[in-house]
Amino acid sequence: xxxxxxxxxxxxxxxxxxxxxxxxxxxxxxxxxxxxxxxxxxxxxxxxxxxxxxxxxxxxxxxxxxxxxxxxxxxxxxxxxxxxxxxxxxxxxxxxxxxxxxxxxxxxxxxxxxxxxxxxxxxxxxxxxxxxxxxxxxxxxxxxxxxxxxxxxxxxxxxxxxxxxxxxxxxxxxxxxxxxxxxxxxxxxxxxxxxxxxxxxxxxxxxxxxxxxxxxxxxxxxxxxxxxxxxxxxxxxxxxxxxxxxxxxxxxxxxxxxxxxxxxxxxxxxxxxxxxxxxxxxxxxxxxxxxxxxxxxxxxxxxxxxxxxxxxxxxxxxxxxxxxxxxxxxxxxxxxxxxxxx
Numbered sequence: 313x314x315x316x317x318x319x320x321x322x323x324x325x326x327x328x329x330x331x332x333x334x335x336x337x338x339x340x341x342x343x344x345x346x347x348x349x350x351x352x353x354x355x356x357x358x359x360x361x362x363x364x365x366x367x368x369x370x371x372x373x374x375x376x377x378x379x380x381x382x383x384x385x386x387x388x389x390x391x392x393x394x395x396x397x398x399x400x401x402x403x404x405x406x407x408x409x410x411x412x413x414x415x416x417x418x419x420x421x422x423x424x425x426x427x428x429x430x431x432x433x434x435x436x437x438x439x440x441x442x443x444x445x446x447x448x449x450x451x452x453x454x455x456x457x458x459x460x461x462x463x464x465x466x467x468x469x470x471x472x473x474x475x476x477x478x479x480x481x482x483x484x485x486x487x488x489x490x491x492x493x494x495x496x497x498x499x500x501x502x503x504x505x506x507x508x509x510x511x512x513x514x515x516x517x518x519x520x521x522x523x524x525x526x527x528x529x530x531x532x533x534x535x536x537x538x539x540x541x542x543x544x545x546x547x548x549x550x551x552x553x554x555x556x557x558x559x560x561x562x563x564x565x566x567x568x569x570x571x572x573x574x575x576x577x578x579x580x581x582x583x584x585x586x587x588x589x590x591x592x593x594x595x596x597x598x599x600x601x602x603x604x605x606x607x608x609x610x611x612x613x614x615x616x617x618x619x620x621x622x623x624x625x626x627x628x629x630x631x632x633x634x635x636x637x638x639x640x641x642x643x644x645x646x647x648x649x650x651x652x653x654x
Contacts, residue, residue: 313381315366315414316388317359318343320497321430323350325385325535326359328645337379339364339372340388349496352637366410373417380423383542386414387430394501396457397592407460408467415471426545427476427484428538429468433527433559433600435461435488444527444562444601447488447555454593465555472553483545483553489534490527490559490600493620495627495640503568507575508628510582517576517584522569525597527559530620532648533613534558540611556609559600564617571621578625614651623647 314329316322317338329336336359343350355361360379364371366388389407390396396403411429418424436445437452451466453459468486476484493504500506503519510517537558544552566574569584576582605611615623623644630640 313337313339313376313379313384315339315384315386317355317361318348318350319387319391320349320494320499321492321531321535322387323348323353323355323496324494324531324641325387325538326355327353327641328532328535328539330359331642331645336360337362337375337381339366339375341365345498347498349637349641352496352631353641354638366413367405369413369416372413373420376417376421380421382423382425383546384414384418384424384427385430385538385542386411386427389430390457390460392499392501393434393455393457393594394592396455396460400456403456404460404463407457408463411464412467415468419471419475424482426482426542426549428542428545429484429486430538431465431468431486431488432458432461433488433490433557433598434458435465436598437462438595438598440595440597441599442597444559444599445557446601447557447604454595481549483549485541485545485553486555487534487538487541488555488557488600489537490529490598492531492534493528493624494531495624495631495644496637503571504575504624507572507582507584511576511579512632517572517582518587519568519572519584520587520589520591521594521596522572522586523567523596524594525565525567525599527565527598527600528571528617528620529558529560529613530615530623530648532645533560533615533620536614536648537605537609537611540609544609552609556605557600557602558605558611559602560613560617561602562599564613565599566617574618574621575625578622579629614648
């Protein structure tokens with residue numbers, strides 16, 4: 313089961329699970345963007361698609377009871393920092409109470425074997441360190457989105473120690489990923505979608521915070537981590553519970569301006585300019601330590617930031633040239649799988 317399967321990351325995960333032969337149920341609100349990766353894939357006719365609001369406890373309880381999942385990937389969220397400033401109430405309601413409703417429903421399940429509960433790298437209390445945050449570093453958040461993700465980590469930890477530790481053969485963990493890019497994302501106020509929209513219109517790309525440095529990674533890299541984590545939790549619950557970071561290698565972080573220049577290079581044309589329009593507070597530096605996942609889970613990123621940007625631009629270029637999203641996305645999944653030996 314994938315919550316948030318109509319979103320950017322969720323649609324990629326649901327497709328990949330289907331390709332791997334899993335019987336997939338998705339529970340989510342309708343796609344927010346038009347176009348959307350979910351709709352372009354026609355995913356509602358590929359998997360068991362259930363529209364529902366995670367903030368309605370009865371809805372998620374009914375879904376769990378009827379579909380009886382053995383593994384749950386929780387991705388449903390209000391995932392935009394700038395929107396969290398505009399609507400903090402909805403952000404907290406979705407990211408905290410929605411998660412609580414899911415956890416309450418899973419308490420009653422007798423089929424669940426593993427839960428991968430996705431939060432965010434922004435759950436860390438950002439002190440602008442030059443080194444990566446580790447899983448045991450302090451949590452917190454300046455903006456409502458970051459605070460909601462830190463809070464959801466605390467809620468998860470409470471449920472884990474109070475209820476899940478007593479459940480036989482059930483493993484649960486949280487996953488914190490870096491800034492994820494890839495084809496099929498049309499969210500507002502994200503650098504790659506903003507670039508693509510401007511390039512398609514042949515207008516200047518407006519960059520708000522050119523010096524901000526983030527751990528960019530292709531969407532398939534953290535999803536691969538989630539898959540490995542889910543399998544490990546099902547096999548050895550106690551060994552793999554807790555929190556896990558998934559991000560690029562140290563030194564592979566790029567600034568927003570560097571990302572924009574690479575998008576333009578692979579698109580083949582375009583230019584950008586820095587906008588002086590004021591906006592809400594944004595941190596300048598954020599990096600993750602991925603040593604735990606590398607040493608204990610056997611996971612490591614397969615595509616560096618350069619490859620991630622190249623594949624992302626190729627996806628949008630292909631769609632603009634009227635290639636089918638299903639073909640392009642499946643082709644990239646195959647290329648990613650061939651890049652490793654797992």
